[in-house]
Amino acid sequence: MSSINVFENLLLRYHENKLAHAFLLETNNEELCYKDVLELIKKMNCSFNYSNNCSLDCNICNLIDNNSLPSLITIVPDGQFIKKGQITDMMERFSTKPVFTKENIYVIREAERFNSSSANTLLKFLEEPEDNIIGIFITSNKENVISTIRSRCQIFSCIYDNNIIDCLDDNILTDVKLYLNSIYKNADDLLYNKTHMSGFYTDRKDWELFFKTMLYYLDDCYISERLDKVELVKNISKDKLIKIIVLIEDILKYIKSNGNIDLILDKFVIEMRNYYE
Ligand SMILES: [Zn+2]
Secondary structure (H helix, E strand, O other): OOHHHHHHHHHHHHHOOOOOOEEEEEEOOHHHHHHHHHHHHHHHHOOOOOOOOHHHOOHHHHHHHOOOOOOEEEEOOEOOEEOHHHHHHHHHHOOOOOOOOOOEEEEEOOHHHEOHHHHHHHHHHHHOOOOOEEEEEEEOOHHHOOHHHHOOOEEEEEOOOOOHHHHOOHHHHHHHHHHHHHHOOOOOHHHHHHHHHOOOOOOHHHHHHHHHHHHHHHHHHHHOOOOOOOHHHHHOOHHHHHHHHHHHHHHHHHHHOOOOHHHHHHHHHHHHHHHOO
16 A cells, blocks of 8 residues: 555544544654654644645644644654653643644654653553544554554554655755765865764754665666766766665664764765775
């Protein structure tokens, strides 16, 4: 089932009152999945028969776009884990009935990052589901979600084609190409990291997006005849390009496991030197 159909299915279930109080979405693209979840929530609640340009005059869609709908809370890990305090804050806010919408809805991103104390706190909530609360969990790997939570969720798979056109933000892609051009065959690549890249993004999520963009871009350079190939890509063999793609996948793992960004960037340029012919 394509990801679009998953959300159509969820919306249909919702309108037929068949949607579970908690469901888990396993996805290969967390960002896109979250965007689609927000769109689903709009469709569930929009009073103007939601369409893409609805937000111009629609209160609910506007509030969702501005992240200020009182009955919607998105939780992302605070540091390495989702913390107990984030769950208790949410429970406290949802102890009252929703105002603009039929349900209070919480979305938990990176649901594999509960620790035992935040998971136990949430369990109470999941075990005594109230009619007007919906929990949506997003994860890249359902096997890594604490089993007590997973077992109380209806599970859906939400797989996207890694289609470059959907995934790439033009500004980030520009940054990526500039970076690849700057370090390519540059004896001062480490210095470039230090002077230009250190602190380039303050948020780890932005670094993740940066390297994901690089990954999608190089993937696409591999499989298609892009007109905007950087020098590096034009000059190396496809074998080497594949190795770089594998390297970037590793880099993304280091970023996700909270490695020091400056060290990760240095590791990246040092390993990249192996692939310049
Ligand atoms: Zn609307």
